[in-house]
Amino acid sequence: MKRLLLAFLLLAAPMAAYAGPAADEARAQKLFTEVRCVACQGQDIADSDAAIAGDMRREIRQAVAAGRSDADIRADLYRHYGDYVLFRPRFSGSNLLLWGVPPLIVIGGIAALLIMTRRRSETRAYALSEAEQKRLDDLTKNI
């Protein structure tokens, strides 16, 4: 437990303010990997040298510099270009299965396993009633 705590502290130590132009650029870079270059084949705008990718990178840098949050920028992109440009699909009703099924399998699976093992141990602990025990004794006596 102590080690876990230590690990957590180490994790929290460099959490000092993420701000300034370097941090802005890092945030913009991370957002670039979430946006599809519409003129390319399956590339994000971070890797593409197409003109439109350059324009979109500039747009996002401006939005980051203007202090808009990641969620705001994603919403803007969705409003302008639709679902197609978002490599990170929105948490919307139509994407419910996409986001929901894998974690549901984990949770449901673990629950099912726990219930199964419990039920099995219950069966194993099944005890004979007095009448049954007597009948069994009678039967074995006759052998």
Place this chain on the structure above:
Amino acid sequence: MNISITEIGVFCLTAAFVLSAVQAGVVAAGQVKTMRGIERYAEGISLAAAIAIAASFIILIVAFIRSDFSVVNVYEHSHTDKPLLYKISGAWGSHEGSMLLWCTILLVYGALITLLGQGLPASLRHKALGVQGLLGAAFTGFTLFSSNPLGRLDPAPVQGLSLNPALQDPALAFHPPMLYLGYVGFSVVFSFAVAALIEGRLDRAWARWVRPWVLVAWSFLTVGITLGAFWAYYELGWGGWWAWDPVENASFMPWLAATAMLHSAIVMEKRDALKAWTVFLAILAFTFSMMGAFLVRSGLLTSVHAFAVDPQRGILLVSILFVTAGSGFALYGLRVPNLAPGGLFAPVSREASLVLNNLLLSAALTSVFLGTLYPLLMQAVFDRAMSVGAPYYLLVFGPIMVAGLAVAPISALMSWKRSDLKGVLQRLAIAFAVAALCAALGLLLYKGADFMAEAGYFVGLLTGFWLVFGSLRLVWERTRGGHPVRRFLGLPLATHGMLLAHIGLGVFVLGAVVESHAKLSLQEVMAVGDTAKLGAYELTFTGTYQAEGKNYDAQGGIFAITDASGHRVCEARPQRRFYPASNDVQSKVWLCFRPLSDLYVVMAQPQDKAGRAAWQIRFFYNPWVRLIFLGPVLMALGGVLSLCDRRLRVAVATRARALKPGPAAEEVA
């Protein structure tokens, strides 16, 4: 046009088709009372079919080597100026040729069932051969009637159209054969599963017989996927190695299913449990293999990797896929309720931990499956275009996989039947502490964009180090108490294989985490004399040069790279190659190999910079990228080591039987 070797090739292909159909036919006929016994002919037929298809494949390769442009496929995908290696690899660089490769491997695996399976019960072996024959007939039939690679062209042109330059690469020359050896290996597993379902007998022995085939296919698939990733890394020039592209995912899904099956088959072999689940995974692995190979060509998925697409053929292939997988699953649904229930087990035991592993792998597989098919589904049903990319997989697949990997060292230390979780965790405490320390040290050297990036980095490093040190803990436990080297060498090969595979996975995770978080990149228009800075490295454009290859002309740039102290690290010479045969320009990446990391320079489009000739230059620093390719190689080696274990050797039953008469004969003497 006179009869020549090419026509013999077509004849051989036809023979392979007929023989495969007959192979399935005799096995079916043998089930009828009056014809009992006829099914043993399937064995000889499987050998003949393999020889026939191999002959036709060799003839195709010869046509490529000789640049015989009277063959349409050679004309469309080869050129006299191409280096020999790429002439040969051109044989499977097209849809038709790769179908023939697929069939060849399929029928050769069928012959191997006969050759290596002599120790198996005859009825199981024959039924497996029957199923393999059906698969063989379906695929050779498809190749022969709709994708014949040996079709003729009259009159023959004097020159070919050449292979896509991006495919002219050593890694890609060997990528398809390795990938197919993996994909098609699961056909044997599928055949054994269907045979066992027909027989109605699924027991521990079955798991033992099938496991070597899963190991073979899994090891090849691991190497195949890695070669593909390596090709994408240094040939496509975008600095990355995995894009979660539908085609990449399609090769990854059978790998995940097979990895789950490798683990569940151990439980079935040792504890007679998880039978229905293991057979389900056997059918699933081959279904995903077929999807991986054919979805690409069906026109349903578009991708950089796609072959020329013909919708009609695509529909045929997808129908074969659905009929094969559909009948497999239907049989499964019919038979499984009648299976004898498997063994029980305690919630804390090796087998329970492997069930957890399988649960997590299935959830991870589901996320890849959904991510790949969701956009297709949305397009087809709601006519809405959407995308699923890397951020989705990092958020969904990532955490599930981290949980799965965290279980691995714990599972390896648990005992069968009933284990003591607290004891196991105590034994692993030091390994965890060392892993956490290493991860914390790594974190100190890293400055992320936000808290999430740093947390992700730490957890990723912790997972990788945990896999490595957790596995080493097991080595230490098994070797302490004198003669460590002898004890280490004395461990069962299967244990060595497991350890190596888990360590390899850890090595891969470390590489992937460091590379994806700490990579640096720069994109700049540079002319001769310009300098750019990336992290501690400085890149100076010192000059250009011309070069000539066998089938291209290249213009190259010379770049000096120096580190922070001004020492020269290396000289990069990336090229832009012009291939006149296909009128195509290809950027050739230059990699400066550091021990673990790469400096990666690409010379892209030429541009004008204030009147001077300049180029778009991309410069990447990819830390620890070597581990990404080393890890899977270790994993595949682990698979091979396991395969060499006496207990699992494919032919083990044969040898045991061959040895038996020995002592008996001596006694008589």
